[in-house]
Amino acid sequence: MTSHLLSLQDVTIKYGQIEAVHRASLDVPAGAITSIIGPNGAGKSTTLSAISGLLRCTGHLRFDGQQLHHQTVEDRVDAGLIFVPERRELFTSMTVADNLQLGSYRFRRESSGRRTADLEAVYALFPRLRERQAQLAGTLSGGERQMLAIGRALMCRPKLLMLDEPSLGLAPRIVKEIFQIISQLRAKGVAVLLVEQNARAALEIADTAYVLERGTIVMNGAARTLASDPKLIDTYLGLPSEAR
Numbered sequence: 001m002t003s004h005l006l007s008l009q010d011v012t013i014k015y016g017q018i019e020a021v022h023r024a025s026l027d028v029p030a031g032a033i034t035s036i037i038g039p040n041g042a043g044k045s046t047t048l049s050a051i052s053g054l055l056r057c058t059g060h061l062r063f064d065g066q067q068l069h070h071q072t073v074e075d076r077v078d079a080g081l082i083f084v085p086e087r088r089e090l091f092t093s094m095t096v097a098d099n100l101q102l103g104s105y106r107f108r109r110e111s112s113g114r115r116t117a118d119l120e121a122v123y124a125l126f127p128r129l130r131e132r133q134a135q136l137a138g139t140l141s142g143g144e145r146q147m148l149a150i151g152r153a154l155m156c157r158p159k160l161l162m163l164d165e166p167s168l169g170l171a172p173r174i175v176k177e178i179f180q181i182i183s184q185l186r187a188k189g190v191a192v193l194l195v196e197q198n199a200r201a202a203l204e205i206a207d208t209a210y211v212l213e214r215g216t217i218v219m220n221g222a223a224r225t226l227a228s229d230p231k232l233i234d235t236y237l238g239l240p241s242e243a244r
């Protein structure tokens, strides 16, 4: 019996003979922000890739009441499991609007009304994308690209949105803006699994968090509790930002 939207139990992920993630177990409740933090090479992106179906794994993976093991990437997208990888993978020579429309490609047989409403909802969340709807994606700033990547994922009507390092390479002010939008998504009922090296920012908005080190979950709990944990402060939170 579980009310979790996503749960991983004893998940092990290998690249050839090398184990990148070892027996990880984690739960992502509906309507909350769950974060995975940890240093370079800990296995954070690997974990998201396995959940999205891009990598094989052993152990148990359940999403929205279904076992995921035999489900393809497309099946998982259809179920509402949407992944925004670290490389934002935009169509750089297409406009902002076309990139967003492509996000709703799988709803193309629906009447246009609902898809237009989806687009309006994205523009309401990201007014900057509305202003730049005719601009080519390749000419957007880093922050705008991240907004577009999240906006396009929202066009897929996610139940769970998995974000890999949305703050990467962005100025603190833009990070703040993106993180505020992530909080708004939670308020709209979208669950978020947020992978971040920027542990401080992640713990500020997450409800619960997991700390991954060298492929193993070494700590987990309420984000607020972890943010004041002395060991975590020493390892991840004590450094001035320019030292990271």
Ligand SMILES: Nc1ncnc2c1ncn2[C@@H]1O[C@H](COP(=O)(O)OP(=O)(O)OP(=O)(O)O)[C@@H](O)[C@H]1O
Pocket: 015, 020, 038, 039, 040, 041, 042, 043, 044, 045, 046, 047, 197
């Ligand atoms: N395609 C691959 N083939 C072999 N090993 C890989 C591959 N991709 C990742 N790895 C290894 O798996 C481990 C985990 O990598 P992963 O990218 O998941 O880390 P991460 O926590 O996302 O790190 P970062 O914060 O730098 O993004 C690393 O040791 C990495 O070198």
Ligand SMILES: [Mg+2]
Pocket: 044, 045, 046, 086, 164
């Ligand atoms: Mg990574």
